[in-house]
Amino acid sequence: MNKLKILQKIPKPILNFFAKNKFLRPISRKLYESFFSKTNRIVELPHLGKNVIMDINPLYFKGFILGTHEPNVMNVLNQTLKDDMFVIEIGSHIGYFSLYLSYKLKNKGKLILFECSPGVAKLLKRNLKLNNFDTFTKVEEMAVSDQNSTIDLYITDNEEGATHSLIGGLAGKGSKIEIQTITLDNYFIKNDINTKVDFIKIDAEGAEGLILRGAKDIIEKYKPLILIEMHTIEGSTYKLAEKLLSEYNYSFEVFDHEYEEIAYHILCKPIDLGN
Numbered sequence: 001m002n003k004l005k006i007l008q009k010i011p012k013p014i015l016n017f018f019a020k021n022k023f024l025r026p027i028s029r030k031l032y033e034s035f036f037s038k039t040n041r042i043v044e045l046p047h048l049g050k051n052v053i054m055d056i057n058p059l060y061f062k063g064f065i066l067g068t069h070e071p072n073v074m075n076v077l078n079q080t081l082k083d084d085m086f087v088i089e090i091g092s093h094i095g096y097f098s099l100y101l102s103y104k105l106k107n108k109g110k111l112i113l114f115e116c117s118p119g120v121a122k123l124l125k126r127n128l129k130l131n132n133f134d135t136f137t138k139v140e141e142m143a144v145s146d147q148n149s150t151i152d153l154y155i156t157d158n159e160e161g162a163t164h165s166l167i168g169g170l171a172g173k174g175s176k177i178e179i180q181t182i183t184l185d186n187y188f189i190k191n192d193i194n195t196k197v198d199f200i201k202i203d204a205e206g207a208e209g210l211i212l213r214g215a216k217d218i219i220e221k222y223k224p225l226i227l228i229e230m231h232t233i234e235g236s237t238y239k240l241a242e243k244l245l246s247e248y249n250y251s252f253e254v255f256d257h258e259y260e261e262i263a264y265h266i267l268c269k270p271i272d273l274g275n
Contacts, residue, residue: 045103077097082109092115092139106133113137229264
């Protein structure tokens with residue numbers, strides 16, 4: 001039995017207990033790393049039956065390796081996407097969903113990824129290159145928002161380094177750096193993009209309302225499907241996002257409460273496409 005199969009047999013509550021307990025975390029990290037090399041871990045992508053290689057933090061991103069990270073999101077992507085779509089992912093992080101999208105779209109579709117954290121974007125590009133998707137998938141190292149300017153990006157100081165946000169409170173204690181922002185509308189104009197965008201995925205740690213406000217023209221013109229992780233922590237713009245979706249004549253359905261009181265996922269559809 002290979003190492004991945006052994007790890008998959010350990011109940012998820014036990015893995016979570018070791019991951020979250022600050023006293024057991026160093027021990028569990030060493031045990032976990034004894035299973036896998038420090039980089040280039042094999043990740044099985046659900047629904048595709050494909051393995052990819054990812055350079056990832058071994059403990060925090062165990063869900064990537066097990067194929068259990070946000071399974072409801074992966075299910076919706078699998079059920080909704082067609083291989084000839086033009087897809088935009090805003091907040092790609094290190095590329096778990098990006099690699100799925102790349103596999104799905106590589107023959108007929110088009111994919112643009114936005115990741116604004118320089119360190120995370122470096123890992124994203126590496127993971128794409130490890131799987132030979134770097135020539136197909138375009139990565140933009142900038143933040144998508146409601147202005148064409150610069151803004152502070154707040155970066156968590158915890159050891160996992162998973163969270164960064166344009167909204168200060170969502171990243172917790174940490175540092176900040178100045179980064180470039182652009183509206184999606186202006187990005188399309190600057191890059192002379194006239195192709196119909198079919199699907200937009202947004203996971204921007206509370207900035208979802210700002211992103212939608214800066215994408216008014218392309219949303220109203222192309223009426224893409226939109227999948228959003230809505231963050232409900234104080235300071236988030238999720239209420240603005242809900243208001244704008246209504247103004248853009250969209251309906252939305254909540255399909256996942258995995259993060260309980262801090263976030264939920266919605267799939268948004270133009271009302272004239274039906275529910």
